[in-house]
Structures are given as C-alpha cells and as structure tokens.
Amino acid sequence: MSEIFVGVDTNILCNFGHIERLDWKTLFPHATSVTILVSAKVQAEMDVHKDTASGYLLKRAREFQRLLKKAEEQDYCYSIEDCEVPVNFVFLNRPRAHELDQQQFDLEHADERIVAEYHFEQKRLSVEICIVANDARPIRVARDAHMRALRPEKWEADRSEPEDEKLRTARARIRELERAQGARPKTQLANFSTERRHVIPSGFSPTFDVAKYLTQMGSALRNTETIRSPQSLIDKYGIDDGFFGALNTRHLTDNDIRDYVHELEEYYTRFNFEPHELLRRLQVLGAAYVLTIEIENVGEAPEEIISLELSLQNAIFVEPSDMEGFNDWCLAPPTPPVPAMWLADDVLLSDQSGSPWEAEHEFASLGGSVTTETHRCRSMLHGHKAKTESYIHPSDPAKPITVLVTLRAKNLIDPITRKLEIICSPEVVDEAFVDDFLVRQSVFLEDDQREILLAVLEER
Numbered sequence: 001m002s003e004i005f006v007g008v009d010t011n012i013l014c015n016f017g018h019i020e021r022l023d024w025k026t027l028f029p030h031a032t033s034v035t036i037l038v039s040a041k042v043q044a045e046m047d048v049h050k051d052t053a054s055g056y057l058l059k060r061a062r063e064f065q066r067l068l069k070k071a072e073e074q075d076y077c078y079s080i081e082d083c084e085v086p087v088n089f090v091f092l093n094r095p096r097a098h099e100l101d102q103q104q105f106d107l108e109h110a111d112e113r114i115v116a117e118y119h120f121e122q123k124r125l126s127v128e129i130c131i132v133a134n135d136a137r138p139i140r141v142a143r144d145a146h147m148r149a150l151r152p153e154k155w156e157a158d159r160s161e162p163e164d165e166k167l168r169t170a171r172a173r174i175r176e177l178e179r180a181q182g183a184r185p186k187t188q189l190a191n192f193s194t195e196r197r198h199v200i201p202s203g204f205s206p207t208f209d210v211a212k213y214l215t216q217m218g219s220a221l222r223n224t225e226t227i228r229s230p231q232s233l234i235d236k237y238g239i240d241d242g243f244f245g246a247l248n249t250r251h252l253t254d255n256d257i258r259d260y261v262h263e264l265e266e267y268y269t270r271f272n273f274e275p276h277e278l279l280r281r282l283q284v285l286g287a288a289y290v291l292t293i294e295i296e297n298v299g300e301a302p303e304e305i306i307s308l309e310l311s312l313q314n315a316i317f318v319e320p321s322d323m324e325g326f327n328d329w330c331l332a333p334p335t336p337p338v339p340a341m342w343l344a345d346d347v348l349l350s351d352q353s354g355s356p357w358e359a360e361h362e363f364a365s366l367g368g369s370v371t372t373e374t375h376r377c378r379s380m381l382h383g384h385k386a387k388t389e390s391y392i393h394p395s396d397p398a399k400p401i402t403v404l405v406t407l408r409a410k411n412l413i414d415p416i417t418r419k420l421e422i423i424c425s426p427e428v429v430d431e432a433f434v435d436d437f438l439v440r441q442s443v444f445l446e447d448d449q450r451e452i453l454l455a456v457l458e459e460r
Contacts, residue, residue: 005122005127005129006024006130006131007114007118007129007131009042012133013038013046013064015060031085033086033088036087037118037129038090039118040092040117041094067089068091100116100119100120104116105141109137115141115145115147118131119145131148185300186298186299187295187297187299187306187412188298188416189418190294190295193420195421195422197425198286199286199427199429201427201429201433202283202427211275213278214272214278221331222268224452226452227267230260233337238250239253239254260334260336281329282438285444285445286437287323288393289424291389291390292388293390293405294385295308295363297381298383300382302379302382303412306407307376307408308388308405309373310368310373310374310405311403312402315394316370316371316392317370317373323444330449333452361378361379373390391444397424400422401421401422402419405420438453
C-alpha cells in the first residue's frame with residue numbers, strides 16, 4: 001500500500017483512451033494513490049498534436065489541453081477522486097539543459113529527453129518514478145538509467161471508451177441514415193478452410209472389434225423399421241387361401257408370405273462377411289470425395305444471382321450415380337408382395353404429372369466440364385446460408401487435389417477467389433470414424449441402399 005509516481009510518455013496519452021479514465025488500478029493494484037507526472041517535453045508534443053493531428057489523435061490532444069487548463073487554476077496540479085484509486089496530475093516545469101544528465105542521455109532525441117526530465121525529477125523529489133510508455137526506446141533508456149519502467153499491455157484488450165448520451169444519439173442517427181439510404185447484402189464463403197483432408201481407411205485400430213461391429217450391423221438390419229415385416233403385410237392385405245380367385249384377389253396368399261420370409265432371411269445375412277471385406281468396401285467407397293462449400297449472406301438485404309465456380313487440378317468431377325456400380329452392398333431390400341388388385345389401384349392413384357421443384361434459396365448445379373463446375377442460387381435472404389455439394393475423384397491419390405473456388409453475386413463488386421487443397425490420407429481408423437465415414441460417403445450408394453444403410457447406422 002503506497003503512493004506511486006508515474007512518468008508518462010506521449011504515446012500513452014495519445015493511444016490509450018481518455019486521459020482521465022486511464023486504468024491505473026490495473027497497473028498498480030496495491031497503490032493507495034497515483035501521481036501522474038507530465039514532463040515539459042510531453043506537454044510540448046501534445047501541444048503540437050493539438051494543431052496538426054486529426055481524428056482519434058486530435059481528440060486525445062484536445063482532452064489533454066482541457067485537463068491542462070483545469071490544472072493551470074490549481075498551480076498546475078489536478079486531482080481525480082471519483083475512481084478506484086485517487087489520481088493526481090502534476091505538470092512539470094522545463095528543466096535547464098545543464099540540470100539534465102547529458103552523459104547518460106542523448107538530449108537531442110525526443111524519447112531520451114523525456115526520460116532525462118523524469119530522471120531529474122526523481123532526484124529532485126527523492127522518490128522512485130516509474131516510466132510508463134508503449135515504445136521500446138523510452139523503456140530501454142529508463143532501465144539503463146536504473147529507473148523502473150513498464151509497458152501497459154493489459155490495456156490493449158480494452159481501449160474502447162464509454163459513450164456519452166450525445167455520442168450515442170449521433171451514432172443512432174448515423175445508423176438511421178444508413179438504413180434510409182438502403183441496406184446492402186454481404187455475401188461470403190462461410191467457415192472456409194484452405195486445406196482439407198480426405199481420410200481413406202488403410203486398416204482398423206486394435207481397439208476396434210470389427211467382427212462385433214458387423215454382428216451389430218446385421219442385428220440392426222433385422223430390426224430396422226424401413227423394411228416391411230411379413231406381419232405388417234398380413235395386417236394390411238389379409239390372407240386368401242383360395243386358389244381360383246388368387247389372380248383377382250385383394251389379399252395375399254400363403255405362398256406370397258412364405259416366399260417373402262425366405263427372401264428376408266437371405267437378405268438379413270448381408271453383413272455376414274469378414275473384416276477385410278469391410279475394409280475393402282470402405283476403401284472403394286472412399287475413392288471419391290464429397291466437397292461441401294457453404295455460402296452466407298451476413299449483410300442487411302437479400303442477395304441475388306449468386307454463383308459458385310469450381311475448377312480442379314489432379315481430379316475430375318463425378319456424379320454419385322457414376323460410383324454406384326462400384327459400391328453395391330446388396331442392401332436393396334426385397335420387394336414386398338402386393339395383391340394384384342392393389343397394384344391396379346396404385347397405378348390409377350399415382351401422380352404422373354409432377355415436375356421437379358427448384359428451391360429459390362438453394363444452390364442448383366449448372367454442370368460444366370470434367371474439371372469445372374458451376375452452382376447457382378437465384379436469391380439468398382440476409383442472415384441465411386446455403387451450401388453446395390460436389391463429388392470429386394482424384395486422378396492421382398498420392399498428390400493433393402487443388403480446387404480454385406470463385407464466388408460471384410449481383411451486388412458483389414469483385415469476385416471472391418480462394419484456393420483449396422484436398423489431401424488424400426490413408427489412416428488406421430476406429431469405430432466412430434467408420435460410422436461418420438459411412439454416413440458421409442453413403443451418397444455414392446444407390447438410393448435404396450443408402451436409405452437402408454443410414455437406417456441401420458441409426459438403429460445400431
């Protein structure tokens with residue numbers, strides 16, 4: 001608990017906020033009071049800023065002059081009591097040159113002149129003065145002269161100033177005028193990373209019990225509700241034991257149910273294979289990469305005609321259907337039997353006139369070549385996101401894939417261009433990875449098989 005004497009450098013008064021609100025308590029937590037000494041050289045430099053500076057620096061210089069004017073009425077001293085620690089400002093007289101230590105300090109250099117004046121005052125008052133500066137030169141000069149010196153780095157995180165009512169009103173008026181002139185969209189790539197890894201399983205972790213995993217997948221396949229059970233078919237259609245009316249009946253026959261049960265029992269063995277076969281299937285499934293890019297509008301108005309262009313090196317674009325033939329897991333379920341009369345009704349009730357619906361706020365692929373692709377979205381509301389999904393097959397998996405991404409929009413003055421690198425990385429994988437990998441790569445399965453696989457993963 002003591003009184004602290006501080007010699008401030010000019011940059012502290014210029015760059016660390018309002019002079020009367022500087023956080024001395026943070027720098028000197030145990031001080032009972034802080035006396036701020038302002039050397040004659042610092043006063044002269046602040047006077048120059050008053051006449052030549054602009055913006056933030058001019059504001060600080062004018063605040064300093066107002067404080068100096070208050071101090072002039074009290075013998076160049078001014079005290080602030082309504083803060084965590086009492087603060088006293090003392091504006092020093094200019095010492096004569098012969099009074100300063102010209103051997104220790106280069107008085108022609110402004111920083112050294114400031115420290116020399118505080119060094120002289122320290123001897124005159126017989127107190128320890130701590131030099132507070134934000135530049136390396138005065139800190140070093142002070143320490144060479146065996147004076148205490150510190151740089152207030154703790155203030156850097158909180159240099160904002162509380163707004164008074166007048167400033168708040170002005171800011172609100174500016175925002176109102178900006179809205180009146182018209183809000184604008186701001187379209188950008190969301191959470192974009194310039195490097196991505198595509199892990200291809202090269203083996204299984206020793207802690208991963210693959211045989212148990214496959215058994216669980218088989219049990220989940222048997223229990224999934226996606227596949228119609230024989231009992232549900234009986235409950236819906238009923239059983240007709242008659243022979244002559246079987247072709248026109250609205251019921252199933254015993255033979256229909258027996259055949260369906262036999263097909264199901266064979267189908268439920270789809271995961272009865274060895275761990276090395278699972279690894280092979282995962283590697284084939286991972287031959288292509290799913291590239292997802294998210295675009296967001298963080299502005300204040302909707303954006304229109306958003307276009308995302310992709311260009312590849314060491315890879316080609318593929319369609320998921322191109323990979324289906326390589327990824328047949330035989331998971332398409334057997335077709336449940338349906339009575340003949342129900343089949344006729346289904347044909348009559350089916351909607352043959354429907355056309356694909358194109359969502360206005362989602363991206364649609366416009367195609368391109370094997371190495372270029374374009375996605376377009378008609379409009380995107382402010383505060384909303386949309387994503388594109390592309391499917392890439394590397395030409396040489398041992399080399400990185402380079403993707404040049406270009407984003408254009410109606411109100412985007414210059415296109416946004418980024419380069420993305422995808423690295424194929426063979427790695428040993430565990431159970432959690434396999435689950436995520438199957439969900440992500442299941443797009444390369446035929447639709448019925450994909451639906452079953454996702455249902456099995458969820459059930460497991």
